[in-house]
C-alpha cells in the first residue's frame with residue numbers, strides 16, 4: 511500500500527470528525543466572551559414587534575464562530591468589537607417572519623429555509639469595546655430598503671460608509687466570511703451551509 515493511501519485511510523476519520531465538530535452549534539459567548547449580544551428577536555424591538563426567542567443565548571456553527579473569533583481578535587487591538595443581532599434562528603420563526611413580511615430579498619422563504627436556520631449566518635455590527643456604543647452604520651438593523659445594501663452611498667455620511675466597509679473588510683478579508691448584497695449586517699460561512707435546516711428553540 512502506498513504511504514499516501516495509508517495516510518488518507520488513517521486521517522480521514524479525523525478530518526470527517528473535525529468537519530462535523532465545526533458544523534455543531536455552539537454558544538458564541540463561550541468561545542468569544544467579550545462579544546456583545548443584542549438579540550433583537552429575544553425582545554419586542556424587531557420588525558414583528560414580538561418576542562420570538564425564549565432566551566438570550568446565541569448559537570452558531572462552531573466553524574463560523576472560529577472565524578468570528580479571528581475577527582474579534584483583530585478588532586480588539588483597535589478598541590473595537592462585534593455586536594450580534596441574530597445567529598441561529600429556529601425554522602418555525604422563519605415561517606412566522608415570512609407570513610408577516612413575504613419579501614424574499616429580506617426574509618428567506620421558509621420552504622427553502624434561511625442560512626440562519628442552519629446556524630451558518632450571523633447578523634452583526636461594530637461597537638466601541640470600552641463603551642459598548644455602536645459605530646454609525648448606513649441604516650438600523652432590519653431596515654428593509656436600498657440604503658441597507660452594500661455599495662449604497664446616497665444620503666450617507668463618510669463615517670457610515672467607512673464603518674460599513676471596515677466591517678466588510680474584517681468579515682471577508684480577515685474572517686473569510688461572505689456578505690449578502692442587500693443587507694450590510696448579514697454574513698455567512700460557506701462550510702456551515704452544509705448543515706440541515708433546524709427547528710429547536712434555544713434553552
Ligand SMILES: [Zn+2]
Pocket residue numbers: 596626631632633695696697
Ligand atoms: Zn441575517
